[in-house]
Every structure is written in C-alpha cells, then in structure tokens.
Amino acid sequence: MKKINSILSLLVLVVIMIGCGGDGDRKKSGAMATNAAERVYVAPGEHDEFYGFFSGGFSGQMSVYGLPSGRLLKVMPVFSQDAEKGYGYNEGTKPMLNTSYGFIPWGDLHHVDISQTNGELDGRWVFTHENNTPRVARIDLNTFETGEILEIPNSAGNHSFAITENTEYLIAGTRFAIPSPQRDMSIEDMKGNFKGPLTFVKIDQETGGMELAFQVIMPGFNFDLAHPGRSASHGWMFATTYNSEEANTLLEVNASQNDKDFIVALNWKKIEEYVKNGGGTMMDAEYAHNVYNHNSSTATSTMKKGVKTVDPKDIPGAVFFMPIPKSPHGCDVDPTGEYIVGSGKLAAELTVFSFSKMIKAIEDKNYDGDAYGIPILKYEDILGGIVKQPGLGPLHTEFDGKGNAYTTFFISSEVVKWSLKDYQVIDRKPTYYSVGHLMIPGGNSRKPFGKYLVAMNKITKDRYLPTGPEMNHSAQLYDISGDKMELLLDFPTIGEPHYAAGIPADLIKQNSKKIYRLDENEHEHAVRNESETRVERKGNEVHVYMTMIRSHFAPDNIEGIKVGDKVYFHVTNLEQDFDVPHGFAMIGANTAELLIMPGATKTMLWEPKRIGVYPLYCTDFCSALHQEMQGYVRVSPAGSNPELKWSLDGD
Amino acid sequence: MKTSGIIMILGSALLLGLFYFPLWNITLGAPQYPEPLGMDIYISGIQGEEEFDIQNIDGVNHYIGMKKIPKPEEMWEFNVFPLVIGGMAGLGILLGFLGFFRKISPNWFLGWFVLMLVLGVLGMYDFNVWLTDYGTDLDPKAILKLTDEAGNPISYKPPLFGTQQILNFTAHSYPRLGAWLMFAGMFLTLVAWWIGKRSLKTQNI
Numbered sequence: 001m002k003k004i005n006s007i008l009s010l011l012v013l014v015v016i017m018i019g020c021g022g023d024g025d026r027k028k029s030g031a032m033a034t035n036a037a038e039r040v041y042v043a044p045g046e047h048d049e050f051y052g053f054f055s056g057g058f059s060g061q062m063s064v065y066g067l068p069s070g071r072l073l074k075v076m077p078v079f080s081q082d083a084e085k086g087y088g089y090n091e092g093t094k095p096m097l098n099t100s101y102g103f104i105p106w107g108d109l110h111h112v113d114i115s116q117t118n119g120e121l122d123g124r125w126v127f128t129h130e131n132n133t134p135r136v137a138r139i140d141l142n143t144f145e146t147g148e149i150l151e152i153p154n155s156a157g158n159h160s161f162a163i164t165e166n167t168e169y170l171i172a173g174t175r176f177a178i179p180s181p182q183r184d185m186s187i188e189d190m191k192g193n194f195k196g197p198l199t200f201v202k203i204d205q206e207t208g209g210m211e212l213a214f215q216v217i218m219p220g221f222n223f224d225l226a227h228p229g230r231s232a233s234h235g236w237m238f239a240t241t242y243n244s245e246e247a248n249t250l251l252e253v254n255a256s257q258n259d260k261d262f263i264v265a266l267n268w269k270k271i272e273e274y275v276k277n278g279g280g281t282m283m284d285a286e287y288a289h290n291v292y293n294h295n296s297s298t299a300t301s302t303m304k305k306g307v308k309t310v311d312p313k314d315i316p317g318a319v320f321f322m323p324i325p326k327s328p329h330g331c332d333v334d335p336t337g338e339y340i341v342g343s344g345k346l347a348a349e350l351t352v353f354s355f356s357k358m359i360k361a362i363e364d365k366n367y368d369g370d371a372y373g374i375p376i377l378k379y380e381d382i383l384g385g386i387v388k389q390p391g392l393g394p395l396h397t398e399f400d401g402k403g404n405a406y407t408t409f410f411i412s413s414e415v416v417k418w419s420l421k422d423y424q425v426i427d428r429k430p431t432y433y434s435v436g437h438l439m440i441p442g443g444n445s446r447k448p449f450g451k452y453l454v455a456m457n458k459i460t461k462d463r464y465l466p467t468g469p470e471m472n473h474s475a476q477l478y479d480i481s482g483d484k485m486e487l488l489l490d491f492p493t494i495g496e497p498h499y500a501a502g503i504p505a506d507l508i509k510q511n512s513k514k515i516y517r518l519d520e521n522e523h524e525h526a527v528r529n530e531s532e533t534r535v536e537r538k539g540n541e542v543h544v545y546m547t548m549i550r551s552h553f554a555p556d557n558i559e560g561i562k563v564g565d566k567v568y569f570h571v572t573n574l575e576q577d578f579d580v581p582h583g584f585a586m587i588g589a590n591t592a593e594l595l596i597m598p599g600a601t602k603t604m605l606w607e608p609k610r611i612g613v614y615p616l617y618c619t620d621f622c623s624a625l626h627q628e629m630q631g632y633v634r635v636s637p638a639g640s641n642p643e644l645k646w647s648l649d650g651d
Numbered sequence: 652m653k654t655s656g657i658i659m660i661l662g663s664a665l666l667l668g669l670f671y672f673p674l675w676n677i678t679l680g681a682p683q684y685p686e687p688l689g690m691d692i693y694i695s696g697i698q699g700e701e702e703f704d705i706q707n708i709d710g711v712n713h714y715i716g717m718k719k720i721p722k723p724e725e726m727w728e729f730n731v732f733p734l735v736i737g738g739m740a741g742l743g744i745l746l747g748f749l750g751f752f753r754k755i756s757p758n759w760f761l762g763w764f765v766l767m768l769v770l771g772v773l774g775m776y777d778f779n780v781w782l783t784d785y786g787t788d789l790d791p792k793a794i795l796k797l798t799d800e801a802g803n804p805i806s807y808k809p810p811l812f813g814t815q816q817i818l819n820f821t822a823h824s825y826p827r828l829g830a831w832l833m834f835a836g837m838f839l840t841l842v843a844w845w846i847g848k849r850s851l852k853t854q855n856i
Contacts, residue, residue: 515703550710576703577710578686624714625794 039479040489042069047509050441050502052454053112053126053139054475057496060107062128062139067441067502068452068477070491078137078146079107079130081592087146089592091568091603092523093292095301099133099151100286108132110498111161115208119165119230119335119446123507125208127163127170134158136172136201138208140294142511147292150210152199153285153307154180160198160226160239165446169268170201170210171228173239177220177246181283190248192372194220197309198239200268212287214275214308216266216319219372220246222255223264225330225396230446231337233355235269238340240328244371255327256346260379262321262371263331263342265358270318271310280310296522297600313373320362321376324351330396334405335446339384339420341405343394350394350407352423354384385423390416395436396499398443400450400480406443408435408455415455415478417485429485431476433459440480441502449504453478453485456497463490473497514578516599523601525570530554535646542567544646548582548596549574550623552648553616556631560644563608563637569594569616572601582629583619593619608635655847656751659760662839663743668832669694669736675778676700676827677809679708681819691827692778694732696723711820715807716793718785728777735774739767743840750847757847764840771837779811 042048048066051073056062060080064073081088081097088097088105097103107130115124125147126139134152139145152158152172160173173196179185180195195217202213221241229236244261247254274280285307292299312319326344333340340353361381368378393411400406404426407416413434417427437456441449455478460471472492479486518528527533527545533554536543542565547554553571561567571584575598584594586606594602608614618629636642673691678700680687688708689700697720699705709719723729743763749755786808797805797818809815809822816822826834 575710577707 034486036486036488040068040070040477042066042071047505049505050449050452051505051508052439052441052500052502053114054456054493054497054500055112055128056109056494057473057498058108059495060109060130061494062109062112062126063494064144065491065493066505067454068488070475070477070489072494074144075494076139076144076146078128078139079109079135079149081105083592084595086592086594086602086604090594091605092296092298095299096146096149096290096292098290098301099135099288100153100303101133104133106132107135109495110159112499112501113161113163113444114501114503115167115203116163116165116445117167119234121442121445121447121501121503121507122167123503123511124167126501127161129158129161129172131157131159131175134172134174136161136170136210138210140208141508142513143294144512145292145294147208147294148210149288149290150201150212151287151289152201152212153287154178154182154197154215154283154309155199157222160223162226162228162237162239163203164228164237164268165230165234167203167205169213170203171226171237171239171268172199172201173223173226174198174218175222175224177222177243180217181285187248190220191246192220194246196221196223196241198223198264198266199307200271209291210289212304212307214271214280214310215283216271216310216312218264218312218319219374221262224328225332227331227333227340227444229337229355230333230335233333233337233340235267236355237266237268238322238331238333239264239266240324240331240342242327242329242345260323260325261328261344262376263324263328263340263353264374265320265322265377266312267318271315274315274318275308275310279314280308282306283309293522295516295520296524296526297516297602298523317362319374320358321371321374322353322358322382323368323376323379324353325349330394330407332397332399332405332444334399334420335401335448337446339405341397341407343397343407345393345395345410347394348389348392350387350390350397350418352384352386352420353382357384358382387418387423387425390418390425391428396438398438398440398453399448400440400443400453401448402450404450406438406440406453406480406485408438410434410436410458413457415453415485417480427484429478429487431455431457432463432474432490433457433461437497437499439500439502441504444501449502451479451481452488452502453480454500454502456493456500458496460492464492515576516597518572518574518576518599521572521599521601523570523572523603525568525603526572526601527570528572529574530648533646533648535560535644537644540565542644544569544571546571547574548572548584548618548629550580551618551625551629553584553618553629553631554648555646556648558632558646559634559636560642561608561633561635562640562642563611563635565608567606567608567633569604569606570601571596571604573598575599580622581620582622584616585619586616586633587614595620608633611635611637652750652753652757652847652850655757655760655843655850656747656749658839658846659747659750659763659843660744661747662836662843663740663747663763665832665836665839666736666740666743668836669829670733672829672832673698673827674829674833675824677822677824679711679809679817679820679822681821683819687823690720693829694729694736696729697721712807714794715797715818716790716795717807718788718790726781728781732774735770739763739770743767747843750843757844757851760840760844760847764837764844767837767840771833775811782808782811 050067052065077087157175159175177194226239243255325347330343391409477489573596675692678687678689
C-alpha cells in the first residue's frame with residue numbers, strides 16, 4: 001500500500017505541475033506568435049518531406065502519414081481484417097491471418113522499424129510485430145501492402161522487437177513469460193519454471209523473406225523493449241526486462257518490488273556462430289508462415305514445425321544482465337552505438353550505460369553474481385552517466401545525430417532534450433497528454449534526420465472537437481532543428497501508435513508502383529481480356545471469370561446459378577492506368593467488397609440463399625459512368641437444372 | 652562543289668533520323684491526368700510516351716466513340732512513309748556524291764529539295780485528313796454525343812500544330828526531334844545548292 005500511496009502522491013504532484021505550467025505555455029504557443037502554421041503547411045499538390053509509418057496498436061493496422069503536414073496518406077492492413085480493402089475477407093488474403101490457432105481477425109500491432117543497411121535507413125521494407133498472437137510482419141514499400149506474416153511459436157506477448165543494422169535479423173521477445181514448451185501446470189509455480197524466449201528471425205536480403213532462425217530460452221522475466229547495437233556495438237542487442245520478481249499476480253505491485261531489474265545484453269553474432277556449428281536443440285512447435293504474392297494477389301499459409309532453441313548457459317560470453325533501476329521500459333541505443341539509455345518507469349533518474357565499459361567489465365569478468373546462470377554486470381562498472389531530475393516516468397529515447405537525446409515522460413507528460421556529452425537537460429516541452437513513444441526520422445539508426453520529432457500521446461481529452469467517450473489518440477510534431485524544441489502541430493492518429501518510423505520521402509517514393517502489370521498477373525483465375533471471360537460449373541461450385549474496365553463488367557448478365565451454390569467471382573481489373581481501381585459488391589455476400597487495383601485479380605465467395613435476380617455493382621467511383629457499372633445474376637431454385645449463361649450487351 | 656556535295660550528303664542523311672526519333676507528338680492533359688497521356692508518331696507507327704498511354708487514350712476516347720489508335724498494319728502510311736524517307740535520303744546522298752565529283756549541276760540539289768517539299772506537304776495533308784477522320788467519324792452508339800451551338804456534332808480533331816482545348820483535355824500537337832532533323836536536313840540541302848551555285852560562279856569568273 002505504501003508504494004501505491006507514493007505513486008498517487010506523485011500523480012497529484014504532476015497534476016499540480018501541469019496545472020501551473022500549462023496555461024502559461026498555451027498563451028505563448030499561439031500560431032500567430034510564431035510561424036508554426038507556415039512550417040507545417042504543405043501547399044495543395046505539394047508533397048511532404050518525410051513518410052511516417054505509424055503503428056496502429058489495437059487497430060492491428062499501420063498508417064502512413066506525411067510529415068510535417070500530419071496528413072493521413074493511407075492505412076495499411078496488417079494483423080486485422082480491413083473491410084475497406086477486403087483484406088482478410090477475400091479469398092486471396094484470408095490466409096494472411098491464419099495462425100496455429102486458426103483464423104484470427106484481429107491483432108495488436110506494436111513497434112515498427114524500417115529496414116537498414118550499414119545502420120542507415122534504406123527504405124526497402126517496414127517490419128512490425130503483433131503482441132497478442134505472437135507474429136511478425138513485413139510490408140513491402142513498392143506496393144505498401146503486407147507481404148509476409150510469420151507466427152512466433154513458444155512465445156506470448158510478443159513485444160521486444162528490433163531490426164539489426166544490416167537487417168540481418170529481426171528480434172522478437174516474450175513479454176508474458178510462459179511454460180516452455182507449453183504444458184498444464186499450476187500458475188503459482190511460475191517462478192523458475194516459466195521462460196521468456198527471445199526469437200531471432202533471419203531476413204532474406206533479396207526478398208525480405210522471414211525465416212525462424214533460433215530462440216534463446218531466457219529466464220521467465222518479461223522482455224519489454226529492444227534495440228540493436230549499431231556501429232561499435234553491432235552484433236549485440238539490448239532489451240529491457242521487468243518483473244524480474246517473476247510475479248504471477250497483481251503485477252503492478254508485485255513486479256515493482258525489486259530496486260533493480262535488468263537490461264539483457266546479448267551477443268547475437270556469438271549465438272549465430274554457435275547455432276551454425278550445430279549448437280542448440282530442436283523443440284516441438286507449430287507455427288503459420290503466410291506469404292503474399294503481389295503478382296497473384298494471393299497468399300499461401302504453410303504450417304511449419306519445430307524451432308531451434310538455445311540455452312544461454314551453453315554459450316559463455318554471449319548473454320549478460322545489466323542492472324537498471326525500477327521496472328525499465330525503453331532501451332535505446334544512440335547513433336554511435338556507445339550509449340544505451342535505459343528508462344526505469346518508476347525511477348527518478350535516467351540511466352545511460354556505456355558499451356565500451358560493458359565490454360571492459362566482461363573482459364575483466366567482474367560480475368555481481370548471476371541470475372539463472374547468466375552473469376550480472378556491476379551497475380557502477382558499466383554506468384556511462386545519469387540524467388538527474390529529468391522528469392517523471394521516462395519511457396523512450398530517440399536521437400538527433402547532433403549529440404542530443406530526447407526522452408518522453410509519461411507521468412509528467414513532456415519530452416525532454418538532454419545532451420549525451422554532459423547528461424544535462426537542455427530543454428523540456430509539454431505534450432498533450434501523457435506521451436508514450438516518440439519518433440525522429442532515422443532516430444533509431446546511425447544517421448538520424450534531426451529536423452522533426454513526433455510525440456505519440458496516450459491521452460487526448462480536450463485536444464480536438466469531442467467525439468463521445470472514445471477519442472482518437474493524438475500526436476504532436478515539434479521542430480527540433482534549433483536549441484529549443486518548438487511545438488508546431490497536433491494531429492490525431494489511428495488506434496494506439498506504439499512507435500513509428502520516419503524516413504525521407506526521397507528514399508521511397510520513386511519505388512512506389514502505379515499499377516500491377518496485367519501481363520505479370522499470376523492469379524490462378526485471372527483473365528487478360530474480355531474474350532476470355534466465362535462462367536464454369538464444377539458440381540455446386542460456380543467460377544465466374546469476370547473483368548472490369550471503365551465502365552462495365554464482362555459478363556454483366558449471368559444465369560444458371562442455384563440456391564446452395566458456392567459462387568466464386570474471380571474479378572480482374574483490366575485497367576493499366578494509375579489510380580483507377582474498381583470495386584465489386586454482390587448483394588447478400590457474407591463478406592466485404594473486393595477493391596481491385598489496375599491489373600490485379602481478386603476472388604470473392606458468394607453463397608446465394610434465395611431465388612431471384614440480384615444486382616452486382618462497382619463500389620469505387622471510377623468514371624463518369626460509374627453509376628452504370630452494374631450487372632445482374634439470376635438465382636434459380638436448388639435442385640433445378642437451369643442452363644449456365646453469361647453475356648455482355650447480348651454477346 | 653566539294654563543300655556543297657558534302658553538305659548535300661549530310662543534309663539528306665539527317666532524314667534517316669526519322670527512323671529513330673518521332674516525327675510528331677500529341678499530348679493530352681486534363682485535371683485527372685496531371686501527367687499527360689501522350690503519343691509519339693513515328694514514320695512507321697504510333698507509340699505511347701509511357702507504356703500504357705495508347706491503351707489509356709483509347710479508354711478515354713471510347714466515351715466519345717472514337718476509333719482506336721491505329722496499329723502500323725492498319726494504315727498504309729506506316730508502310731509507305733519509311734520507303735519514301737529511305738528513298739529520298741538515298742537519292743539525296745547519291746546526288747551529293749555526284750555533286751562532290753562534279754558529275755552534276757547543283758540545281759539537282761534544288762530539284763531534290765522541291766520534291767521533298769512537295770512530298771512533305773502531301774504527308775502533312777494526309778496526316779491532317781487522318782486527324783480529321785479520327786476526330787469526326789465517331790461511333791453512332793457513342794456514350795457522349797455533344798453538339799456545338801448550331802447543333803452540329805462537335806469535332807474532337809486534335810490540332811495539326813499547336814494547342815487546343817477539347818472538352819476536359821488540353822491537346823498539344825508539335826513536331827519532335829525526327830521532324831526537326833528533317834527540317835534541318837532540308838535546309839542544309841538548300842545551303843548545299845546555294846554554295847554549289849556560288850562556287851560554280853566563282854570558277855566561271
């Protein structure tokens with residue numbers, strides 16, 4: 001109870017602080033007082049300087065914003081069904097959401113990371129992960145569509161996530177420790193028996209294809225945030241843990257007892273070598289691997305078995321614990337790779353570890369005991385510095401490439417700029433309200449583009465016109481090019497952004513496809529011109545090979561369908577013109593529309609339930625005669641024997 | 652006569668550029684087409700500026716009942732023009748050589764120029780006839796049938812030369828590199844004639 005009381009009193013203090021500081025700040029920050037409006041204004045028809053890829057959190061999707069305007073450009077479905085695009089509804093994309101638990105329509109998308117080469121953003125892919133049903137995903141930045149989803153077996157609460165500096169590996173940690181392998185056992189017996197596996201996924205440099213490489217079976221702590229080493233510390237990865245108490249109930253109290261938890265430092269190159277030389281053991285596992293073919297608009301889901309596991313005790317010198325105060329959350333590595341910033345959520349200070357000191361301590365074998373056989377380094381030996389009185393509730397840190405770090409403080413609701421040279425606070429600005437993650441384009445790489453900072457807030461309250469009890473989360477854009485940060489813009493975000501990744505638009509925009517080429521369409525049921533359109537019956541399955549072009553379907557009159565049939569509409573958009581999608585909807589279909597880009601084919605299943613004549617139509621206003629883009633399907637009684645007929649304009 | 656012959660050879664050889672570069676170009680811009688659709692007209696056929704421009708121009712044109720942009724085998728011109736251009740270039744080069752070796756009078760160069768001019772004008776006339784047919788001979792079942800103030804069907808003929816507004820589209824029709832090389836070549840043959848004449852005069856004095 002004492003702890004709760006002290007936290008409560010902290011909160012009261014914070015409320016008072018906000019109450020005092022807030023008003024004065026607002027008066028100063030009017031758009032008329034500065035030229036803030038001008039600096040975020042992107043004139044009609046002009047393009048933003050940066051792409052921002054924002055996690056959608058519990059929406060399961062990722063959204064694309066232009067920065068500095070804060071304009072929403074696109075929502076890309078990843079882990080949740082998206083009726084707008086038919087993702088997870090049409091036959092081609094349903095397999096993307098397949099898992100070892102079966103089809104799952106929803107996911108909790110957390111962190112996002114753009115692929116890197118030599119520690120710099122390269123704009124090939126964006127990777128992300130799902131917290132609830134452990135999965136990782138790749139989005140291809142030529143189509144802005146999800147290209148692959150890989151389930152992570154033997155894990156739960158897939159949270160700590162990072163990409164190594166040449167995109168060699170994607171790291172996926174376990175937040176909710178579990179029995180490994182899973183078994184029927186008493187929850188009370190958690191301590192010492194649960195595990196926190198850290199999974200390494202190998203990335204194919206040509207395709208971005210993901211393959212489960214190995215799992216490091218860590219003690220049953222909760223692995224939270226992860227970041228890769230870079231430059232000097234390349235080959236290492238760092239991840240925070242909380243609940244080193246291994247509590248299984250009322251974690252808000254019971255997991256807040258130890259004065260120090262850990263950051264794990266893991267030499268993955270050493271473990272890779274060990275596995276390459278035959279180390280590790282195979283464990284039973286089952287996981288889905290879903291791959292989307294952009295040329296066929298079709299995904300395949302394959303169930304795979306077994307995972308190579310590694311016991312860290314078997315590889316001396318590969319895994320260490322760095323003690324850090326009070327339930328750390330963020331774990332961020334500066335552009336040089338020397339500094340590892342750990343944020344104890346309940347600590348009054350910000351701890352910065354030194355990589356070179358860590359290496360020295362390891363060489364000197366100067367340990368402070370061990371936890372489950374993993375050496376614990378001495379706090380004083382590896383400490384680089386402490387930022388004193390930085391704020392309350394530090395969460396995440398990004399870097400501007402000019403020797404400064406920016407840390408978010410959830411409880412005191414602010415972002416604080418401090419120097420990596422002397423650990424002195426340089427500036428602090430309020431956020432509205434209770435900031436979680438922050439993002440500087442490239443701020444998690446060797447080469448940050450330190451012009452803007454985006455704060456992603458958890459609480460919105462009065463920032464926008466009220467929309468009932470549920471408000472979209474709010475983000476704030478700051479100019480960080482000067483000594484002091486300047487708030488420029490508020491904009492609402494989708495779901496709950498856990499992190500975002502920004503990149504100069506010039507690194508991506510020229511790769512963005514305008515159409516899918518019809519002559520490269522590999523869909524099993526594609527047709528390339530109207531003369532190939534047809535309707536075929538196979539028992540109670542009817543396959544309609546249909547095309548769409550401004551402004552008609554071919555065929556647009558179909559007869560011979562019966563109640564109880566399974567009708568598959570394979571619809572090809574014959575257009576080869578930029579931004580001329582067509583949609584397809586069928587009355588009574590128990591699924592979403594098809595939204596079909598030029599040159600692509602998509603498949604909808606319709607199971608007619610009543611006799612009659614039913615219209616179909618184009619759902620995406622495509623042309624001056626879009627309204628006329630419609631057709632009819634006749635449905636005859638079950639058991640009847642109608643002739644299969646199809647036509648366009650009587651032909 | 653040597654200089655004159657060389658210039659005649661060069662000038663007529665420039666016609667061969669028409670086998671590599673487009674003669675003419677028509678672009679169609681509209682609010683919905685900030686990057687205009689465009690077609691390059693070569694002596695042997697019509698190509699889109701971008702890969703799918705012809706298909707997309709046909710797609711737009713179907714609303715007003717225009718015929719599709721012709722393929723090379725659908726217009727005799729695309730078979731005859733290369734022969735005419737190749738023949739004239741060959742003839743001009745031959746005349747240049749003969750002039751170089753003083754076998755013929757420079758007036759032959761002028762004769763070549765006049766013939767080329769006549770053929771050029773005929774070619775432009777034919778091109779204009781095709782544009783007129785393309786812009787006015789429309790499918791009677793056309794989706795959009797528009798008339799002018801006098802009640803006559805409006806013409807969708809793109810301009811032979813220049814810029815013109817056609818409904819939502821702005822059509823630009825201008826010569827391209829092949830044509831400019833031809834014009835330059837023809838001018839050079841005139842220069843060849845003039846220099847040839849002058850050198851003969853100097854000799855005579």
